[in-house]
Amino acid sequence: MNTRDLQYFVALVKYKNYTQVAKQFQVSQPTITQAIQRLEREFNAQLVRKDRGHRDEMITRSGQLLFENARLINERIDLAHQEISRANQKQIRFGLPPIIGKLYISRIVQEFSGDLLSRLKITSVGSRDLLNQIRSGKIDIAILGSTAPIKEPGVFADLITTRPFGIVVSDHHPLARRNRVSFKELANERFINFDQQYIHQAAFQAYCTYSRIKPQVMVYRLPDISWVKELVRQNLGISLLVRDAAINEPGIKVLELTDPVPERFYISVAMREGYVLSEDEQNFVNRLHQIRLDD
Missing domain, CATH: 3.40.190.10 (Periplasmic binding protein-like II)
Structure with missing residues (x-):
């Protein structure tokens, strides 16, 4: 299956207009039509109704089911492109809420070498915003605060301590x-x-x-x-x-x-599910776990 076909299809469900989709991707309208036909053969199902008189009813139920899955697939593919393009970068994209930053920043400075500190790119916003940034791939690792152990879809969180x-x-x-x-x-x-x-x-x-x-x-x-x-x-x-x-x-x-x-205030290290840490990132996470706050 061509992942580009899925991108065309998601856009078609959104716009319900072949010409607009072709214009967005800078291809011909027949290219979009052929992509939809390939998907219909792949899934042995009609995805787009032949009678397009009513745009709101243009997509069949099978098409709606494919749309929901294709949208997730496209998001994962975009995220994979981002992660792979950064695979050889030395920068560690790290999120830290302001309150937790007050607790941890001095210990991070004391614990880590200057070389590692210089490669930290720190984003400091609230834990809810950091969760969204982890999911979208804007950051890769974060320390998060919560009132209970974090159980969020798409995020792996490991509890460090409670306060x-x-x-x-x-x-x-x-x-x-x-x-x-x-x-x-x-x-x-x-x-x-x-x-x-x-x-x-x-x-x-x-x-x-x-x-x-x-x-x-x-x-x-x-x-x-x-x-x-x-x-x-x-x-x-x-x-x-x-x-x-x-x-x-x-x-x-x-x-x-x-x-x-x-x-209590739960403090956890979090990252995307399925994200593969580099050697430096793994070392960074391991040492975050070793930091102890004074009671």
Whole structure:
């Protein structure tokens, strides 16, 4: 089977117009027609109705079934082209969320040689965006955060460690005199949340459900979590964060949560399923597993 035929067919299902498909691929219209005929012979099924009076009904059910599979095949082929074209490159394309970067970057600098560090191309966005970039082939390896072990289609993730959540308050807040607090005691507090921190939102909802409270929540569209900490520092509210994200921050105190809620921040190394690591990448991943964070 010619994979180009599948590309033509996927485009035909999308546009439902032979002329437009031929124009997109810069080939003649008969070329597209012949490709469809080859696919129909291959699968011994009619894929395109001969009566094209109704464009919305142009593709048969067999054609729709082939389309769904062909689209996935084309994506895998495009990804294979990307991976093979980069096979001899020395660069390691690595994703690291900002919060985890705070925990790991100094240890990565200490652990790895200058030569390896110089070949790291780091993308720093949230874990959800990094998952999408792994799937699409924009990055190859990432450290991801989650509130549960990662089980995502097309992604292999190996757990490294888990970290606790805590309550972050200003040094000027009355709670700053304490070291521990139960979430139920926070019913009348104003929480500051960062709308892009999906993991923290999930943990926050879990604690609210367990404690049966609905505290006031201020959600801000802020560029990164450091802005949340600044609002807390100014005593404009409190926040639920991974404890490590706010430890040793001036003007801020982190309180231990006493609730028996099994919510923790999972840290995993992830890559695409089927991706073959280079020797340097495998060494990099192995040593990431060996890094230990201070409790």
